[in-house]
Amino acid sequence: MSIDFEALFALSPNPYIVVDRNLDIAWLNDAYSRATMRSREELTGLGIFEAFPSEPGSESHEMLKASFERVLETACADELAFVRYDIPRADGGMERRYWSATHTPLFGSDGQVAHILQHTVDVTELHGLRQLRDEKHVVERARAVQARNRDLAAESQRLKTMYDQAPGFIAIVDGPDHVFTIANNAYRQLTAGRPIIGKTVAEGLPEVVEQGFVDLLDEVYRTGIPYIGRGSRVSLESERTGRFEDRYLDFIYQPILDERGSVVQIFVQGQDVTEQFEAVERQQLLIDELNHRVKNTLAIVQSLATQSFRDPKTFADARLVFEGRLRALAVAHDLLTERSWQPAELSVTVRGTVAAAVGSAIDRVRIDGPSVLLVPHASVSMALAMHELATNAVKYGALSSVSGEIAINWRILDEENGRRLVIEWLESGGPMVSPPVRRGFGTRLIERSFAADKGQSSMEFDPKGLRCRFSLMLPQEPEVGGNN
Template sequence: MNFEALFALSPNPYVVLDAELRIAWMNDAYLQATMRERADILGRALFDAFPSEPGTDSHDLLHASLHRVLDTGERDEIALIRYDIAQPDGTMTQRYWSATHTPLLGDDGQVSHILQHTVDVTELQALRRMRDEMGLIQRAGAIQARNTDLQAQSERLRRLFEQAPGFVAIVEGADHVFQMANAAYRALVGRDDLLGRPVAEALPEIVEQGFVDLLDGVLASGKPYFGRNEQIFLEIEGRMEEMFLEFIYQPIFGDDGEPSGVFVQGYDVTEEVRAQRRQELLISELNHRVKNTLAVVQGLASQSFRSVDPEGEARRIFSQRLHALASAHDLLTRGNWEPASLRESLIAAVTAATGEDVARFVFDGPPVSLTPQIGVSLALTIHELCTNAIKYGALSADTGTIAVDWHLREDDAGRQRLTIEWRERGGPPVTAPERKGFGSRLIEQGFVIQHDGSALLDYRPDGLCCTIELELPATV
């Protein structure tokens, strides 16, 4: 929470003086009350910006109050002081004020700044003469009520910050000194003594891990840094523990527009990352076992075909189909058996069947995700189409090409249906076969039962066309 911004919005005039009584900051209410511009007084000595003659009550009361704060480190108040203010036209106007001076201590415990809260009581002073301080009491009560409300709001924001579910911290300055750290942040790092300490001192184990360098980069560039599942080792109760964090380092900008600190916010995703690793291990084990199973099937097929297929043609076709199935499985396991991209599935299946001839294909269509079951069926179908194109179709000629297009539509029941069109051009003239082989039946029936789909083979003279249509599950 940017408390400077809160004070800037306060209707009460505030000004901050450094130890040399130079004006370091003021809010808009103070500028309005004193009829000055920020650029005219920022950085100037108070008595230079608002001159008064030494020896007068105006000068001596204010001077003495400020120096009591510097000398004792305790708050001081001026119930009433006349301090005239120059108007924009240069003439002086008589003004009466009530002021409270609060010390702000530095890291060394000494007074580094003074917060002056001033109240213009000129009107009250005039009313006092007529109504014996009645107006002052009423206005003082209103001011007190406003201050109480501001304190209540500040406390509420502090509680919200402390109870935030994610870890939150604010660090300021070149050394990244902790200004705030909520309960989740303190629990994450396993220590409570953070406030007022530089990050490198409070969390020395993260320095060599590069996190202080990241803070330096955010402060220097003014650009946020996003950490995605980043590994970190924190010393918890005397031992180093591995964690994974999702976080952002957001720069905090001062009045001059320059970064003055960093807002840290994020979540501990250690369990999610470890669960993902376990899943990846199981997927790898599944892939290994499936490949072993396919290898055993291929070996059994080789032995079984040996006596009935002397030329080896049936054995070769069967092996190619197994290879297409294995390629589809590889694509799915690389994605942890999650839905796979239709474009990637098509390219993988075509590459497995045609090799470098994949360059003769043109793929066009919107992004579509396929379930693993549909992906496997599609891989086998595309393999059969590629095999046919190599033997009899576009890929049997040097100039032949194949276009694969797809599109989505919604049927009357609101379900998504996918249409894939395979069009060959540039090959020899096409005629319908006298009888359908296993490959044609696999193409035409591959999507009928499982996916409420169809595949239509159209043997056009200028090139084979195949139109595949199926229903996409609602989860895709």
């Protein structure tokens, strides 16, 4: 049985078209004519891209052209599962259409591809239905995404709050120029609230450039190796005073890498340890000061013992003298300890030392003078000197009689080089005084007590009573008040 295949394809409800090797339309069936809204006479002989023009370089044009070329090159069928290809309307406009096409080679007598049979299916309506389905899914997905976004926004806000309220300072700098992209509240406080976001470190904090911190960032960015700083000193503008102040920081410069392993940002995180650092320094100073004072005290005790026990024939008396001098030293130390070895009030040192030596006879001692603070070593010297004078007064001087009295007074004189404290010890009403046959340790102690403070001393053995005068320079800006 002979079959007329041309008549068969012509009657097929599926659109068919035949093009030659030049892609000129050689034949088409009625279904193709209806699908494209173009007549056979109108299309036959036209090139496929002339009959149905598309923009060269567009996805539609390139996909269709590539499919024809593959058939011609490989002599095998090729399929386009889905391609958008608009067709002209009668009014001159273009109608958007979607197609599924199969290109099958038709061979000539020489065995080469002579024609290509294109079977096309208009899937525009199916595409529309799929869009409706997809749109429904899109709406559902959009709602889900919106819900997730709300959760993410809340979580992001929580993280931002935690980040901003973190006790340590945090910042992120971007790129080789180290541009600030993030800085938390602690970092903004550390940098005096300056507007640094969007600026390079050199622009936002110019004072740290010469301090070497930008060089450290450069090295971390170049090598990808983190840098850890411990107790690093940095001079920064103070938010409180507006002046530059030294701060001590523990911090890390941590590189942030991209997927290729290249450094793109640096994470800066750390703590301001200035208070801890200064506390350690203060502690070390106190230890050093304590060592110094202990050595000085031991030297004083050694000197007191050596002088007190020089003559072994008077051991019992020497022991009493030595114990008295140690008590005076202890009184001075107690007064200074109460003030944490800060400058001590002169009147308190004098009254406490003299009272310890004279006992109930303190009622016959008049003490008067302005309020003056003595540095610790001067207070110790003053206590020892007052003790020597008081014990001598009880043994041999004014307080050895029932009618004797002592007046202790001081004043401050302004001089070119500073302020000088002048102290006078005046005895009266006691036995007649005469100069000692020899100068003992007590006398030498009194005379040398204030030599370290540019001091001077003099003792006058007036027959009516001992007169002793001390003077020493006070430190700059002494604390001076009214009369006692």
